[in-house]
Amino acid sequence: MSATSFENLLIDRADPGVAIVKINRPRALNALNSATLKDLRTALTELAGDKTARVVVLTGEGDKAFIAGADIAEMKDLSPGAGVSFSAVGHEVAKLLETMPKPTIAAVNGFALGGGTEMAVACDFIIASEKAVFGQPEVGLGIIPGFGGTFRLSRAIGLPAAKELIYSGRKVKADEAKAMGLCNHVLPAEGFLAAVIENHAKPIALQSASAVAKAKALIVEFTESHGLNTKIDAEAHAFGRLMTSHDQREGMGAFTEKRKPQFEGLKA
Ligand code: CO8
Numbered sequence: 001m002s003a004t005s006f007e008n009l010l011i012d013r014a015d016p017g018v019a020i021v022k023i024n025r026p027r028a029l030n031a032l033n034s035a036t037l038k039d040l041r042t043a044l045t046e047l048a049g050d051k052t053a054r055v056v057v058l059t060g061e062g063d064k065a066f067i068a069g070a071d072i073a074e075m076k077d078l079s080p081g082a083g084v085s086f087s088a089v090g091h092e093v094a095k096l097l098e099t100m101p102k103p104t105i106a107a108v109n110g111f112a113l114g115g116g117t118e119m120a121v122a123c124d125f126i127i128a129s130e131k132a133v134f135g136q137p138e139v140g141l142g143i144i145p146g147f148g149g150t151f152r153l154s155r156a157i158g159l160p161a162a163k164e165l166i167y168s169g170r171k172v173k174a175d176e177a178k179a180m181g182l183c184n185h186v187l188p189a190e191g192f193l194a195a196v197i198e199n200h201a202k203p204i205a206l207q208s209a210s211a212v213a214k215a216k217a218l219i220v221e222f223t224e225s226h227g228l229n230t231k232i233d234a235e236a237h238a239f240g241r242l243m244t245s246h247d248q249r250e251g252m253g254a255f256t257e258k259r260k261p262q263f264e265g266l267k268a
Helices: 034-048 080-099 115-122 137-141 149-157 159-168 174-180 192-205 209-223 228-242 246-256
Strands: 009-014 018-023 055-060 065-067 104-108 111-113 125-129 133-135 185-187
Touching (some): 009 034, 018 034, 018 192, 055 065, 055 192, 065 104, 065 115, 080 115, 104 115, 104 192, 115 133, 125 174, 125 192, 137 159, 149 159, 149 228, 174 185, 185 192
Parallel strands (some): 018 055, 055 104, 065 111
Antiparallel strands (some): 009 018
């Protein structure tokens, strides 16, 4: 068991060596506020160095959401500087999921929108429940993906499909996500997490942990590490520049007031 207990996370274990990290804000559909992101950063840092954890499964509490995105109510009034900082903690969490020396599996049990899809694609692979819904709806809020979606989603599903999802905000259900290669498998909602642990996490935990870690390190080095920090900086700063724009205030205001946004046209 992880030594620390967390306000916004539940950490569980299954033998041999599976750690389950559950986002625990079901009333906000597990939206990521800064407290939850900081909890995740601490928990994943501890699990990265914990020899008894051989595989990490990330999932959401409740039967409705994996992560419904970054917390819009908290982001709504951020300054550009605070936007960059908020984005930076999310990037640290995504980078830990992507690079920690053990496989990370996203068990997507419901909505995985915005930062939810971004955290899922930062994991080594995704297993979806038949109730999973993916998407990058940020442009409908006057912002852009800010936790790595501008570069990790295209790596997962290819540039044309990623561009379509990011530009349109269109949501994709589990079967379409599988056809796109976004998730490896779609499982029944009933008994979903138990099946992910039994059939996908445990078989990895039974292998040589040092061989698996070496394989992951090489895959990370050969695919994403080149220029990763440059991409993170560029995305975080572009995100920060959009905070306080008319469309960001309007888009997020409209979400919290439960109405349709009225966006400005393209600025010269
Ligand atoms: N943030 C805050 N609260 C949320 C969020 C969210 N992302 N998603 C849902 N909630 C809250 C709702 O406000 C609602 O609260 P309340 O009961 O107090 O009104 C509660 O969760 C339940 O939600 P709904 O009533 O809306 O449930 P529905 O079943 O009707 O709809 C949806 C479910 C479709 C998931 C809907 O809630 C929705 O569209 N949510 C927003 C999805 C979204 O736009 N996500 C992207 C957010 S932006 C983002 O993730 C950017 C990532 C990069 C950030 C970089 C930071 C600098």
